[in-house]
Amino acid sequence: MTAGAAAEQPRRCVVLGGSGTVGRALVAELARAGAHVAFTYRQGREIAEELTRVFPGVTALEVDLADPRAAAEAADVLARRLGGVDAFAHCAVRASSIEPPAFDALEEVCLDGFAGVLAVNVTSAFAAARSLLPHFDRGGNVVLFGSVDGIKPVRSPVPYAVSKAALAGLAISLAKPFGQRGVRVNLIAPGVLEAGASRTLPDDLRREYLKHCGLRRLGKVEEVAALAAWLSLENTYVTGQTLVVDGGL
Numbered sequence: 136m137t138a139g140a141a142a143e144q145p146r147r148c149v150v151l152g153g154s155g156t157v158g159r160a161l162v163a164e165l166a167r168a169g170a171h172v173a174f175t176y177r178q179g180r181e182i183a184e185e186l187t188r189v190f191p192g193v194t195a196l197e198v199d200l201a202d203p204r205a206a207a208e209a210a211d212v213l214a215r216r217l218g219g220v221d222a223f224a225h226c227a228v229r230a231s232s233i234e235p236p237a238f239d240a241l242e243e244v245c246l247d248g249f250a251g252v253l254a255v256n257v258t259s260a261f262a263a264a265r266s267l268l269p270h271f272d273r274g275g276n277v278v279l280f281g282s283v284d285g286i287k288p289v290r291s292p293v294p295y296a297v298s299k300a301a302l303a304g305l306a307i308s309l310a311k312p313f314g315q316r317g318v319r320v321n322l323i324a325p326g327v328l329e330a331g332a333s334r335t336l337p338d339d340l341r342r343e344y345l346k347h348c349g350l351r352r353l354g355k356v357e358e359v360a361a362l363a364a365w366l367s368l369e370n371t372y373v374t375g376q377t378l379v380v381d382g383g384l
């Protein structure tokens with residue numbers, strides 16, 4: 136096969152949390168760019184069915200990422216389904232240590248839930264990335280999602296902020312070993328977006344954010360998904376970085 140023919144092959148993308156607000160926008164963006172996408176969902180079966188109906192090259196798998204072994208196994212299954220991997224994005228998030236999910240201020244943090252937040256947000260990302268590494272047969276990109284909560288002293292739920300800081304560490308620590316196989320690893324750290332995981336943010340904090348944000352508006356899901364798609368499909372030399380998308384907070 137010539138290099139030209141290889142370059143024309145559809146890119147193969149695994150997305151964990153493809154049913155989420157950012158995840159589904161990313162899946163759509165990747166599919167529109169001609170990529171073959173395999174993603175996971177947990178409760179969002181209807182969203183998963185809609186995505187696979189609208190985009191014929193897209194498939195979905197139900198998995199509970201609270202179990203990191205299940206995350207590793209699901210990533211492996213999806214990579215085999217695609218016949219290899221060119222990009223992996225981890226968009227899944229558990230934003231709260233308590234049920235029903237709420238902005239868990241210091242006094243409300245549930246210690247068992249703390250471990251659960253780290254399992255879904257961090258350990259599953261590590262387990263899936265490690266399990267996918269042998270499937271990156273022509274280099275590629277890993278895209279993780281942090282948050283400004285993990286890099287700036289904003290008022291935020293402790294378990295969520297800790298998990299987001301850990302993901303920045305994960306991007307840094309994976310960059311070297313993954314780089315040896317031509318795989319870049321980066322983290323997108325959004326500020327507050329118009330929808331999604333920030334749904335539990337109290338109104339006074341949203342107002343505070345707008346006051347200090349240079350662009351004086353919340354971020355759009357599509358703006359973050361577009362960057363994630365670029366990192367997934369186009370990035371060739373950025374690695375180990377945190378890209379902050381907060382409108383100038």
Ligand SMILES: NC(=O)c1ccc[n+]([C@@H]2O[C@H](COP(=O)([O-])OP(=O)(O)OC[C@H]3O[C@@H](n4cnc5c(N)ncnc54)[C@H](OP(=O)(O)O)[C@@H]3O)[C@@H](O)[C@H]2O)c1
Pocket residue numbers: 151152153154155156157158175176177178179180198199200201225226227228229255280281282283324325326327328329330331332333334
């Ligand atoms: N939206 C924001 O304002 C914002 C701001 C800063 C950072 N971020 C980051 O951006 C990323 C995407 O966030 P989002 O707004 O798209 O969140 P979201 O809309 O709440 O979506 C969360 C995703 O995680 C999945 N998920 C949750 N628990 C799971 C579990 N135990 N097992 C498997 N999947 C599970 C959900 O699956 P189901 O729905 O199928 O159950 C869904 O796909 C996250 O890392 C988030 O921290 C978002």
